[in-house]
Amino acid sequence: MFDLRDLYLQVIVDHNKAPRNFGKLAHYNHEADGYNPLCGDKLHVYLDVNDEGIIEDVSFEGEGCAISVASASLMTEAVKNTPLSGFQEKFEQFQHMVTSDLAEAPDEEALGKLAVLAGVREFPSRIKCASLCWHTLKSAVTDSQEVAKTE
């Protein structure tokens, strides 16, 4: 059985306490809202993609539980200064990690620090907390006008 410490790893607690890339960007060209009606988590992401198609800057605002804040914080670190064309693959890797069978070890090479969120698989009601930010960023990338949900 998972220990709670596997969910609330120090890195998650840290990112919740001091989220990276928090606040509104001075300059951005994509943005989107995310909302989880079940628990009331709200998220807004800002994205600045340059002419070369690189995510030059990314940030988020909102309120939510430790898992959702830490996940958003870690996500911004993971995608900053990376090509926008690679986002979809990262999105899918993350989705796979948080929904895969418990026996499957997370692909740490591909996921890097994001692998610390693999523990949510043990807590089905909390998976959406971790994935809301990714759905929201996806909305921003595709310039969807709809509020992102995790369904």
Added chain:
Amino acid sequence: MFDIEKIRGDFPILNQEVYGKPLAYLDNAATTQKPQCVIDAVNHYYACDNANVHRGVHALSERATADFEAARQRIASFFNARDQREVIFTRGATESINLIAASWGGANITAGDEILITHMEHHSNIVPWQMLCKRTGATLKVAPINERGELVMDEFESLLSERTKLVGVVHMSNALGTINPVESIIQKAHAVGAKVLVDGAQAAAHLAVDVQQLDCDFYVTSAHKMYGPTGIGILIGKASILESMPPYQGGGDMILTVTFEKTEYNDIPYKFEAGTPHIAGAIGFGKAIEYIESIGFDAIGKREKELLAYATAKAEAFDGVRQIGTAAHKACVLSFVLDQVHPHDLGTIVDREGVAIRAGHHCAMPVMQFFKVPATARASFSVYNTEAEVDALFVALEKAQAIFA
């Protein structure tokens, strides 16, 4: 003599471990557990008497009908309805309110009318009225609450006028525990000619309700918060009002004669019970009420008061806990937020200690907005809970604080 061990023994589900810890079920405001006698009554119906009601002439149907109607009679007498015809079976309090909004509201509410509710209503006593207002052009008014989570009575009174056609008020708030002064609310509403709907979903398991003494026009509740099955509840209405209302849904059982030209509706309560009802649920509900009566509201009230006082004292002494809902007159609910720990994280952490609480908006988002919190953690007590379970909750809170320290 109140025998907690005997009472706990009546509820088989309580005797289990969750993640290797004894279960402390403190989510009774969401739903209560079921005593063996209710489980047996439902089983017995399916094992021995299963048949449709009000239809067959065969033995099983006669037995099913007799038990179904006996449950209605027991419920009527429990709430002191004038007549069992005033008790309509529904899927629960939510459906009961929707029935009133659609049927009574559709026939009686027009543009310019007002419906008055309170700031502490459950979504089920907000949204049906918003829908009705949208259909009819009526206006929804909301009476405010104060920092303790109590209805501000003079503001409530000032919102009452001859335009007020209906007052919808929760008897006991599921998010705050506040018990509203419904008797006085009903008198004041009647004085301006308004009808009153009391949402008793949270209250009916905890305090004696006498619909004649209250003189409410409608009282609604759900069985599953009263040790009964899910999917069954009631609307109790004054017969004269129910008789004047059009049917809610059409179908079998709610008719006397049907031709393609015209249908003659059945009398109350059947006029509002289209289709095969939740027969097992109604029988289980009747048994749950028998169970409550066997303990008695004096003993239930005394015990639940002790538990709330014990938990409240612990919460007050606990560094970082802010209680949401501190009404002078409240019961069974300890709603709170803990510094540095989001309620959803708290819910997950205490769950691993075997403690089941609710974390969220409790289907009362306007209450969360009033207290400027996204969500609260809520421990809610029932007659079978113990001080040791409250202790387990507070030990788990310490653990949560340690994780986030």
